[in-house]
Amino acid sequence: MTRHALFVGGTRFIGRHAVREFREAGYDVTVFHRGEHESPFTDDEGVDHVRGDRTDDGDLADAAATDPDVVVDLVAYKPRDVRTATRVFDDVDAYVYVSSGAAYGAEEVPKREDETPLEPCSDEQATDDSHATYGARKAEGDRAVFAAAEEGVDALSLRPPVVYGPHDYTRRFDYWIQRVANYDRVLVPGDGTNLWHRVGVENVARALRVVAEEGRPGEAYNVGDWHVQTLRETIETVADAAEADVEVVTAGHRELAAGGLAPDDFPLYRDPPHLLDTNKLRSLGWEPVAPEDSIAETVEASPEREADEAQEGPDREAEERVLGVLDTL
Template identity: 65%
Template sequence: MDSALVIGGTRFIGRHLVEELLSHDYDVTLLTRGNRENPFEGDDRVDHVEGDRTNETSLEAAATTGEYDAVFDCVAYHPSDVRAATRVFDDCEAYVYVSSGAAYGREEIPKREDETPLHSCTPDQATDDSFETYGNRKAEGDRAVFAAAEEGVRAMAVRPPIVYGPHDYTERLDWWIDRVNRFDRVVVPGDGTNLWHRVYVEDVASALRIVAEDGQAGEAYNVGDRRLVTVEEMVELIADSLDTSVDIVNAGPRELAAGDIALDDYPLYREYPHVLSTAKLAALGWESTPLEEAMDRAVTDHLESDRDGDENGPDREDEERVLGVLDTL
């Protein structure tokens, strides 16, 4: 393969995917609405087609601009998006859909591609835009991939959990980096053993490329950090990257109540562990970036940005009340 169309490639996962493809000598074309700054503006290796991916006519127009060996769909948020793309690009060598670990409909450890059931999706959920139906819509997108493969399209899905790293506009990890960078004492919800699988963004990008090149039609592949860390261990990784130390203060529901804070007010907190098996992807030759290296890059990018994730978690003033209560115990 030597040519690729990236549907959505200027913000986060798509941006890193473009860089991954360029590093492997692909000619890359972006399909975006043109509403955001294009970090590849002026790079003669990257063409840009303007269009709305939710409009099938825009997809058809993009298809006429060139012949693409691989199509990567980074911004398909409704199953109709996937069905349209697999129709328009049915003759490409690979169509890869960015799905999500949220597509899984049963809590088990770990979640495996060929065993763990997916969420159901009603017609109303399929057209909804709320966070509550995100997993349902992603699951139905996966089923659209499987259906396209049965019709002869080499379509595949990649399922990441929480993605972190440079240019992360969600700012979930930024909230924690900011806390560790600014304060000597960091409140960690619960006993610190909360486990929510995460994945470094460059590893998602390499997974997408590898699946396009070597994956099997009609298959889904989980992607996630090979070594998982608890939320407390994550804070320690951040502190090491910042070359600092912090006093980690665990606070349960009773203590957090002093600041009118709930456990799930904290970003990257999940009551039940969310763990994905990545053995299927590893069998294709994919490898995960060492956690220390991934966190160093994420922290460096945070320090060079103006992101603080402030809207993602509790106010520090509320946490100070919690710390005050704990100090009296």
């Protein structure tokens, strides 16, 4: 009998890759979404659509009426969303909540699911919409998953760090691709050894299916690229994929200040390092794609735009001022 997966969200970035992963594994799929973005699955007869707002309990009940075996919740951004979903989908074989590596509340290296504390979340934070409370809200969603599992719901959590890959609307990774594609010298904050765990979107899609099929209710699973690249390594891998010859130029706080810049102005820079232990997920049979392959696919899919059109990051004029200062040293 064919299994049925319901995606809450699923037409944009992670969802479109995860839907493909489940379809290739033989699942029928229903995507529950508001219809604000064009579906990439209109030609797939195995994908149905239910329109609605996940914050409307009636609409969520309509989605539940499709009788899914698995629910993948991609757009639960507030604890209330998770509590409602685990109540509505209390009889499915697996409810998988997409949490975040930002849910961790301690700067440990690496961060481990069963050891590293989560962010606290106040009542005010739980209903906030700002980026500042994102980690706290995701952590409280995790706690809602754990509470539901204690009540007998087959609920689980997946925690990715920054996700990159084709169709990433944030363009965080695309910033560096465009720098490599358009300039001979790429300015990198610090000494290039910054570690911010990232994960290719295909690895997240695989993890969602593995966790849904093999995970234990009440558990959280980290997901991230198996080999963690420094920022310098990432840019060099981008250059290899793009067949570009670039010079990576590093700059400290003082040099960056010449351009009115700070290290955290640059996408994918974080201090202190952010590293997730992914052995727990690997023990379920998850086989990750190598970052070199994920980055090559991302480079190939990157839109042909000028670097300064990237959504995040400093403008090139400021970087050129820093490069000029470095040339005089």
